[in-house]
Amino acid sequence: MIEIRNISKSFNDKQVLNGISGKFKNSDTSLIIGGSGTGKSVLLKCIVGLVKPDEGQVLYDGRDFWSGDTETKRAVRREIGMLFQGSALFDSKNVEENVMFPLHMLTNMPKSEKRDRVAFCLQRVGLENASKRMPSEISGGMQKRVGIARAIVMNPKYLFCDEPNSGLDPLTAIKIDDLIAEITDEFEITTIVVTHDMNSVMGIGEYIMFLYQGRKLWEGDSNSITETNIPELKEFLFANKLLKEIKEKEEEGS
Amino acid sequence: MPKVSVLSYFSNKIQTGRFTFKTAGNPTFYGFPTEVLMKLQLKWLLLELSQKRSFPSSFMNRLGKYLIFLGSLFKNREKMNVYLNRVLDECILIGVDSVFIVSIVSSFIGAVTCIQTAYNLISPLIPNSTIALIVRDMTVLELAPTITCIVLSGKVGSSIAGGLGTMRITEQIDALEVMGINAASYLVLPKIIAAVIVFPMLVILSGFLSIYGGYLAGTLTGAVTPTEYVYGLRDSFQPFNVPFALIKSVVFAFLISSISSFQGFYTKGGALEVGQSSTNAVTNSCISVLLADYMLAQLLL
Numbered sequence: 001m002i003e004i005r006n007i008s009k010s011f012n013d014k015q016v017l018n019g020i021s022g023k024f025k026n027s028d029t030s031l032i033i034g035g036s037g038t039g040k041s042v043l044l045k046c047i048v049g050l051v052k053p054d055e056g057q058v059l060y061d062g063r064d065f066w067s068g069d070t071e072t073k074r075a076v077r078r079e080i081g082m083l084f085q086g087s088a089l090f091d092s093k094n095v096e097e098n099v100m101f102p103l104h105m106l107t108n109m110p111k112s113e114k115r116d117r118v119a120f121c122l123q124r125v126g127l128e129n130a131s132k133r134m135p136s137e138i139s140g141g142m143q144k145r146v147g148i149a150r151a152i153v154m155n156p157k158y159l160f161c162d163e164p165n166s167g168l169d170p171l172t173a174i175k176i177d178d179l180i181a182e183i184t185d186e187f188e189i190t191t192i193v194v195t196h197d198m199n200s201v202m203g204i205g206e207y208i209m210f211l212y213q214g215r216k217l218w219e220g221d222s223n224s225i226t227e228t229n230i231p232e233l234k235e236f237l238f239a240n241k242l243l244k245e246i247k248e249k250e251e252e253g254s
Numbered sequence: 255m256p257k258v259s260v261l262s263y264f265s266n267k268i269q270t271g272r273f274t275f276k277t278a279g280n281p282t283f284y285g286f287p288t289e290v291l292m293k294l295q296l297k298w299l300l301l302e303l304s305q306k307r308s309f310p311s312s313f314m315n316r317l318g319k320y321l322i323f324l325g326s327l328f329k330n331r332e333k334m335n336v337y338l339n340r341v342l343d344e345c346i347l348i349g350v351d352s353v354f355i356v357s358i359v360s361s362f363i364g365a366v367t368c369i370q371t372a373y374n375l376i377s378p379l380i381p382n383s384t385i386a387l388i389v390r391d392m393t394v395l396e397l398a399p400t401i402t403c404i405v406l407s408g409k410v411g412s413s414i415a416g417g418l419g420t421m422r423i424t425e426q427i428d429a430l431e432v433m434g435i436n437a438a439s440y441l442v443l444p445k446i447i448a449a450v451i452v453f454p455m456l457v458i459l460s461g462f463l464s465i466y467g468g469y470l471a472g473t474l475t476g477a478v479t480p481t482e483y484v485y486g487l488r489d490s491f492q493p494f495n496v497p498f499a500l501i502k503s504v505v506f507a508f509l510i511s512s513i514s515s516f517q518g519f520y521t522k523g524g525a526l527e528v529g530q531s532s533t534n535a536v537t538n539s540c541i542s543v544l545l546a547d548y549m550l551a552q553l554l555l
Binding site: 048070077078080090102104 | 332333434
């Protein structure tokens with residue numbers, strides 16, 4: 001389980017996060033949602049250890065990341081897998097080398113074992129035939145899947161995804177969402193996804209945290225989110241024109 | 255020249271905490287008698303000067319960050335075999351790929367030095383072998399190490415800063431850090447080690463080609479005979495000049511690779527900022543090479 005307590009962060013005079021707390025359970029796909037510029041990605045970076053919060057704690061199964069020593073931080077980081085918004089694949093390495101990279105750097109596995117593990121992960125994300133291709137030769141959706149394969153290759157306990165659907169068509173986005181949810185259940189990992197995609201919210205959100213102007217305004221699950229009375233959250237949920245029309249028709253009918 | 259009231263000028267300054275007309279030039283104040291206005295003009299000048307003081311503090315800030323960056327290269331290092339492979343890759347990128355440009359530049363510099371020296375030595379009392387002596391000393395002392403390194407700061411420095419800057423803005427460096435890998439050490443240390451290994455080799459090649467370029471140019475134009483040239487090369491030779499050139503190349507290699515890496519590693523923003531990082535890398539590397547060149551000459555000669 002990952003617990004965040006009272007996370008605050010400012011950049012110069014601008015307060016980006018303001019006292020955010022929450023618990024992300026094992027085997028759950030947790031979502032951090034909110035509009036652009038609400039601090040979702042900064043919160044994720046505070047959790048994974050890329051940005052140090054001004055105040056607050058990040059606890060990985062009770063281990064305080066930010067007040068821990070270098071070894072604790074290293075140990076926690078080796079249990080983390082992360083999918084970045086732009087996939088962040090290494091340009092100079094092919095798909096197989098990208099996925100093998102964490103094994104090569106962080107383990108002493110024999111080469112054959114590494115190859116087997118990489119083949120398993122690529123097969124799991126449906127890319128077993130693309131192992132020798134360079135990142136520039138594959139589509140955005142495939143790059144995301146390679147990113148997921150690289151994130152799970154070390155058998156992580158915690159998986160983080162920063163806007164996994166950005167830049168993808170709706171069908172591919174749903175496939176990526178489903179893959180993340182399946183992997184979370186299959187490997188029993190704690191997954192946190194930062195998104196503003198409503199398909200993700202309704203499809204895979206088992207725990208959802210809504211941020212607004214650096215504050216947590218709401219938390220709950222996908223069943224209760226549509227029943228909210230918080231105007232900011234309602235505005236966010238029904239920003240989609242189609243959803244808005246459906247809701248208006250429903251209200252007219254009732 | 256902006257025209258502002260004294261009141262609005264100072265209220266603006268108080269609100270923002272800084273002088274607001276630095277790009278618009280000296281403001282013209284109105285609404286006060288002449289002697290008061292003169293005092294205000296003086297005050298403005300003092301304010302402008304006090305702002306200039308921010309340059310040393312920002313330079314010291316940057317220097318401190320650079321030194322911390324260098325320290326971080328040696329913390330939490332990875333396995334040695336990882337560095338070995340990376341150093342070999344970087345030696346090829348930095349060294350082998352630079353042989354062509356270094357060869358061209360060095361040969362022509364040697365040839366031009368020889369011809370221009372011959373053009374200036376018109377006195378019958380000075381032997382022709384002096385041309386070779388001047389080419390040799392200029393090459394070994396200055397042209398081979400310094401000019402080669404300035405050329406390399408353009409080629410290698412911009413490539414290092416551009417590569418690391420792109421990795422930063424595409425989150426590849428973040429990806430390394432999330433994995434628990436010391437990104438600075440993994441990416442930068444091999445580049446510095448490779449540069450320190452291959453720069454002296456390139457300088458030796460440059461020295462040889464420059465002297466040989468001078469030989470070809472001098473003998474083909476008839477400015478000097480082959481015997482005179484070889485005699486001049488051996489005449490009054492100071493053996494220390496060779497290790498001095500190699501020491502310079504090692505220092506320059508460290509400066510160029512580390513400064514360029516620093517610029518690239520801390521790139522913020524997008525493609526435009528990557529370009530700026532590359533430009534800054536080349537500019538700062540060149541300035542530091544020239545400063546180091548002067549300091550080494552003062553210290554070692």
